[in-house]
Amino acid sequence: MLAETVCSAVSAAGLGIAVVSAYRRRFLAAARIAAYALVPVALVMTGVVEWLAGTAFSPTAWAGFGVLGLSWLLFATTRAVERRRGGTRKERRATKAAQRDSVAPGASAPALGPTQDREGQGRAQSDRSRRSGGRGAADDDFGDIEAILKKHGI
Template sequence: MIAETVCSAVSAAGLGIAVVTAYRRRFLSAARIAAYSLVPVGLVMTGVVGWLADTAFSPTAWAGFGVLGAAWLLFTGTRAAERRRAGGAGRERRAAPETRPGVAAPTSSAPAVRGDRRPAAAPRSSSAGDDFSDIEAILKKHGI
């Protein structure tokens, strides 16, 4: 009963503010304020406010929220444990280097020189040269 009274008072105050705003010739703002002020009355008329008031003061409803929270904690806890167990084995597998029998590991062709500040150039393949030639042609076409 008190919730309905409070909602009605809030709506009446909102409509009063909308009238004052409309008097100041700000009709768009007045219409928006009137729309917001009608929402509490609409909620009272549909019964949502009564349902919320009954739920807020019901010990059974709060116990139900507690049970739902416990279920959510169990779901998230078991999910985290699954990820940790699956992720640990996966990390060990990924950490080990993959070696194929009969394939040698790539080595650098030139030793690193301590005073050399520029990185060693990677050998170019024929496909890489073709890609750059296409890019050069596009840049020349646009005059760059």
């Protein structure tokens, strides 16, 4: 009963402010204030305020919120442990089987990666530049392409 009275008073005050805003010819602001002022009365009329007041002062409801918090904590803990272990047993078995059955296990490594020499430049690049006689970077690019095509038999 007290919550309904407070909501009604808040709505009446908001509608009063809306009337003053409309008197000052701020009609858009007055309409917006009136909309906000009608929300508490609407909540009282729908019964939400009564339900909320009953829930807020109910020990059973607070115990229910505690149980919900405990279940969330358990879910979060099990997820963290599962991530640390690397997934469930089924997921680990599937991952190991996929690694064993993969077509090219080293496919992520570059096929024609240049080896490093003492100066930090690729040996393949320096050999190509010696062979080309210093013709430029465009010939080096075509040389890479030719080497890849020859490797694959094309």
